[in-house]
Amino acid sequence: MFQHLADAFELFLSIDNFIAVFVGVAIGTVIGAIPGMTTPMAVALALPFTFTLLPVTGILLLLGVYKGGLYGGSITAILIKTPGTPAAACTVLDGYPMAQKGEARRALDIALYASVFADLMSNLALIFCAGFLASFALKFGPPEFFTLVIFSLTIIAGVSGDRLIMGAVSACFGLLLSTVGLDLIYGTERFIFGNYELMSGFNFIPVLIGLFALPEIINFYAKKPEKNKSISSLQGSPATFSDFRQCFKSIFRGSLIGVVLGAIPGIGGAPAAFMSYSEARRTSKDPSKFGKGEIEGVAAAEAGNNGVAGATMIPLLALGIPGDVITAVILGAFMIHGLRPGPIMFQENIETIYAIFIGIMLSSVFLFIIGKICIKYLSRIADIPNRLLYPIVLVLCVFGAYAVNNSMFDVLVMIIFGLFGYAMLRLNVPAAPFLIAFVLGPLLEDNFRQSLLLSQGDPSIFIRSAICITFWILTVTTLVFLVRGHLKTKTKFKPDSQ
Amino acid sequence: MRPNKYTDIFFGGALLMLAMLGIFVAIPEGIVSPSNIDSRAVDPQFWPKIILIGLALAGAVIFIQGLFKYRIPSGQPLPQNTKNNQEQKILIESEYLPVFIATLKVGIATVGLFAYYFATNILGMIIASSGTIIFFTLLGGEKRLKIIFPLAFLLPTGLYYFFVYVADIPIPLGIFEALR
Secondary structure (H helix, E strand, O other), rough: OOHHHHHHOOOOOOHHHHHOOOHHHHHHHHHHHHOOOOOHHHHHHHHHOOOOHHHHHHHHHHHHHHHHHHHHHHHHHHOOOOOOOOHHHHHHHHHHHHHHHOOOHHHHHHHHHHHHHHHHHHHHHHHHHHHHHHHOOOOHHHHHHHHHHHHHHHHHOOOOOOOHHHHHHHHHHHHOOOEEEEOOOOOOEEEEOOOOOOOOOOOOHHHHHHHOOOHHHHHOEEOOOOOOOOOOOOOOOOOOOHHHHHHHHHHHHHHHHHHHHHHHHHHHHHHHHHHHHHHHHHHHOOOOOOOOHHHHHHHHHHHHHHHHHHHHHHHHHOOOOOOOOOHHHHHHEEOOOOOOOOOOHHHHHHHHHHHHHHHHHHHHHHHHHHHHHHHHHOOOHHOHHHHHHHHHHHHHHHHHHHHHHEEEEEEEEHHHHHHHHHHHOOOOOOHHHHHHHHHHHHHHHHHHHHHHHHOOOOHHHHHOHHHHHHHHHHHHHHHHHHHHHHHHHHHHOOOHHO | OOHHHHHHHHHHHHHHHHHHHHHHHHHHHHHHOOOOOOHHHHOOOOOHHHHHHHHHHHHHHHHHHHOOOOOOOOOOOOOOHHHHHHHHHHHHHHHHHOOOHHHHHHHHHHHHHHHHHHHHHHHHHHHHHHHHHHHHHHHOOOOOOOOHHHHHHHHHHHHHHHHHHHEEEOOOOOOHHOOO
């Protein structure tokens, strides 16, 4: 253990890693603060720049972008009522009224303190839980992994928007396109149709950039010209220690909510922020203040939102299962650097994992420093018009997609997936289930077929162990809850229900 | 796009047809199965078939939902929740340009994307990227040439130098390859 820790420190203590974490957090905060730019987009665009870095350095840069992005979203949520990220939508509720009352600085400060505290809690949860979960996952064989992936897909489809069926369609497309290439067992061709460049399947990064960056760019041209944004100036006094003490209970509770929801694949920051906010409101002495500029509302929303950041890494590092789109991108980064997250990585590359843990803790410190020093400048970022921003992003997309394999074919794949993603956007089909299914597809199929090869075609292998049965029960329970919730919503919307 | 029952009917029907085409045409034509397979479940065709059946079922559900959706007789007031939903959709719609102009601009942007791809093959990534920045900023309504031109020059050049000299990734220069 101590030897591994010493090795991890040796691996981590390089100026490159410090710079990577700092730059990552700074880029994430800047991009998170730009309305229309999402954190997955930021991570996807940063990914090609990590190819030549060492694995730990590259992954820390991406984690920095992730964490910075979560916080950055709150800046424009407070100042211009436009959440930079979906997870910051809840921060608008009290953040913007505070800015209107002349307390923008106080709101931004408490958002930063809550974010940093929740981030630290989340990192500690990751450090203490991931190893335990990974040691348990060592008992998993192909049938257990198959049922685990099925369970993960069920949850992801369930939180894929207001129409469950659209999430299922999106996941089906993701699974289908993940089968393109050479067959995993027999090595025969699948959907290649003579194009040798498809033999190794669609590359993950062009698909990712195509689905998450291009549709927003194309969609921009279907919209009316941007109006000038009215930005509240950074007026008012900063938050004090007594403000932090007043909000501490909500921050602590919100962090815990974020950690728990973040550790479950597919939930993400937005539900955690809203749950934390509603708990703070429910337990408040004066709930009527919420929504009118209550500082505790901002703190609770930000704590819930940022509490998920480290926790979403728990299923990724311990089981190799991405919990959301960003961790799916980070999984791709691990694979590009020749690492495969999961229980085996805890045995073979434990020093890499510990080095990542050290870097993650450092990212919270950098988040605080960047947030505190740069807040004045970050608040002006929202001024950049999208008509200038999106062409820049487009060029970054093309360079990034090309750099994966030095292949113009990947650029073409990115453009085609971009148009596909735009069609999905217009038809209200969510893109997140597509990407997660695309990443999990090979794992699902591989474990399914390996299980059947082991059992010589007997499907009862999938219900032989207690772990498999537990995952089946969880899957069925989740599906029942999802369908019931869906039907309840439908009934509420029926005309005669009023 | 304002959703109506026809959107779901067409989308569901299209999915259903796509899945059928996949099962009966794309899988037999596009997947090679070895002859010596013991179990059907490990056949390379098995998994894509299962997924396409899932897609067909989802398409059928959307198609049927489309048939039974929005059956509120005209003249009857909408219930509050539906009304809020409709208002929300109208609000989102108001962000968009009129359908014809939006389609035209999206069409031009799409042509621009493919032009960027083909221009990169011929002119190289720097020139093509510069042209693309100018084209897309103008399409987006930016008029300040003193911002557009420096941006169009500095960004692709900066990225070129990063990828070539820092990341050691050769960026295509097209017909200017000899200048490398």
